[in-house]
Amino acid sequence: MNAEDARDTSLEGRLSRPGVRLESVGNGIARVSWSAELQAQGFEAASAAVRDEVAAALDELKQARVEALVDPDDLLGTRIATWAGLQREGVMRGALEQDGELRDRVVFARLRTDAPIHKSRGFRALLNSFLPRKRAIAQMLVRDAEGRVLLCNLTYKQDWDLPGGVVEVNEAPHVAVAREVEEELGLDLTPGGLVLTDWLPPWSGWDDAVCLVFDGGVHEASLAERIVPQAREIRTARFCTLQEVHSLCADFTARRIDSALANLDSGGSSYSESGRPR
Template sequence: MPDLAYYASLPRARGAAAALLLDDLGRVLLVKPTYSEGWYLPGGVIEADESPLSACVRECEEELGLVPRLDGLACVDWGSPRDDGVDAVNVFVFGGTITGAEIAAIRLPPEELSDHVLVAPEKIPELAPPHVSRRMDPSLRAMADGRAVYLEDGRAPRFGIPLRT
């Protein structure tokens, strides 16, 4: 029988899941929250007892009014605690595609999102906050290569070298 008190005492990790959706021209779908500056990928917090994939699908359905066609995991990015008080987080980015008809059918929840846009990948740093834009190039490369990438604060760690302590 597991020691439930022991498991309850362990640290809990925060998680988020997002969809990196590309149209047929390779543009990225971004959304503009009403509660924060900048543009983000559709997605959000992973709820208790929810898988990252389920969270991504749920958030897209809530935010866009559609269930995206996802091709797989593009990136896991561990974000260290930020100076503004935000705790460390594991962000799961799932890659996929979005059609013109799906873009036309997007229905944003007005209390949460004010707009959506398709942008060329090189424009993302101009629009998205640094903690979001930093993972875009590695995630897009991973999608093109058909493999997932692991990042820490948006950068690939050097394996075989001791990580910071």
């Protein structure tokens, strides 16, 4: 990350660490950056200099927030920001114009109210901010007495799928699947045990995800008559034969359903990848 060594006039009054620049970008908000020369010294030296500057900005200059914008491809810059105690907050798309193009930047920041990083709570928060987070999807396998499976015709894709959806942050998967079924179909169903854990690789613009399939039990076919589809996401929903499952669903969804049904028959649970048992 390139930076001028001179201090922004709004924060002048104290000497900046060599190679580190601090500028005001708002009321009580400062942005820290560092020179290529400092970064070339390695992440330990650079992160120590940036960490000291961040601490001074928060403690001495009474800034409420210190942030840094790092090129997503700059792995060393990412390490420097992290070891300086800045928590990763996300990606700001088109944050800067460079060579006539808008470029993304990863936003790192530290607040004056953040727990000290030498304390366990502060260190855990720092780790939590940049460790990988995987999307979780919870689905329900609902059957009728004839062995048919409840499928949804979704508005945002052509193929059919099991009822369910994305697990929200800090939401238990079994709570998520019951919520999704109630929101999207108007059905109050209590999920049973987990019958399949299926990993989905990156596909068609989606990142990878873990799909958890819960047993939705066996119901009368008349259950389908009580369905009230959420118009924004569900065109219709109905019980389908296994032949229809393979006709209406994407191949990996059909494999997932096959694996889940096999586990129900055996009374167990298993792990698969795109529906293929491992």
